[in-house]
Amino acid sequence: MRIDVLTVLPGLFDCFLKEGVIGKAISSGKVEVKVHNIRDFTTDKHRVVDDVPYGGGPGMVLKPEPIFRAYDELTKEGEKPYVLLTEPWGEKFNQEMAVELSKKPRLMIICGRYEGVDERVKSLVDREVSIGDYVLTGGELPAMVIMDAVLRLIPGVLGNLESLRADSFSDRGLLGYPNYTRPAEFRGMKVPEVLLSGHHKKIESWRKEQSLRKTLERRPEIIENLKRKGLLTKEELE
Numbered sequence: 001m002r003i004d005v006l007t008v009l010p011g012l013f014d015c016f017l018k019e020g021v022i023g024k025a026i027s028s029g030k031v032e033v034k035v036h037n038i039r040d041f042t043t044d045k046h047r048v049v050d051d052v053p054y055g056g057g058p059g060m061v062l063k064p065e066p067i068f069r070a071y072d073e074l075t076k077e078g079e080k081p082y083v084l085l086t087e088p089w090g091e092k093f094n095q096e097m098a099v100e101l102s103k104k105p106r107l108m109i110i111c112g113r114y115e116g117v118d119e120r121v122k123s124l125v126d127r128e129v130s131i132g133d134y135v136l137t138g139g140e141l142p143a144m145v146i147m148d149a150v151l152r153l154i155p156g157v158l159g160n161l162e163s164l165r166a167d168s169f170s171d172r173g174l175l176g177y178p179n180y181t182r183p184a185e186f187r188g189m190k191v192p193e194v195l196l197s198g199h200h201k202k203i204e205s206w207r208k209e210q211s212l213r214k215t216l217e218r219r220p221e222i223i224e225n226l227k228r229k230g231l232l233t234k235e236e237l238e
């Protein structure tokens with residue numbers, strides 16, 4: 001997969017693209033992520049990317065020209081990207097969307113700043129995406145959240161963990177099961193016996209039950225959604 005990111009703050013992506021699972025996936029060539037400074041696609045001496053809003057009002061708006069120039073330049077050859085625009089009030093990002101986006105060969109993520117992008121930029125956009133009902137200062141953190149959730153789903157990115165998570169609950173949006181590690185007792189709090197039993201079938205069913213129970217308690221709508229889609233097995237429904 002290739003992802004092109006358009007932003008006026010490219011430096012925000014430096015650590016994200018160097019560290020951890022995402023950093024390894026890029027350095028190993030499993031995925032390609034290129035961050036482009038919208039300012040590099042201006043043509044004036046002051047490299048202006050924003051302007052005051054028509055009709056008045058606070059703040060500034062990202063101009064359409066530099067973004068269109070970047071899009072034209074970056075789509076001259078190769079597959080046309082599926083274009084995302086991060087927005088405070090876009091379609092809510094979730095695991096289902098992450099799975100869908102992970103199947104695209106190429107993405108482009110346009111990150112707004114200030115009061116947002118000129119409305120005409122949306123003629124380039126396939127999906128306006130929000131990462132939650134709270135207002136951030138720009139679209140870069142949402143872009144990193146989306147990239148993190150999508151790239152971890154690319155085959156080979158999670159390495160050997162991938163196979164162990166073949167029918168991973170998280171891919172169905174279920175909440176995770178409790179994790180423990182040594183010591184077996186810490187400040188009077190013991191690890192559940194079943195996890196010390198070495199009985200893999202019992203451990204697996206305990207984890208499945210914990211995940212379903214936690215999801216039912218905290219996010220019942222996820223269970224309803226999976227039921228409606230027939231994505232819960234008979235025993236999971238019991």
Ligand SMILES: COc1ccc(Cn2ccc3ccc(-c4cc(N)[nH]n4)cc32)cc1
Nearest residue numbers: 086087088112113131132134136137138139
């Ligand atoms: C008119 O109200 C506002 C308009 C824009 C902004 C700041 N801003 C500019 C571009 C941009 C892109 C995404 C987001 C964002 C995404 C989520 N889930 N929260 N916030 C915020 C963004 C603040 C307020």
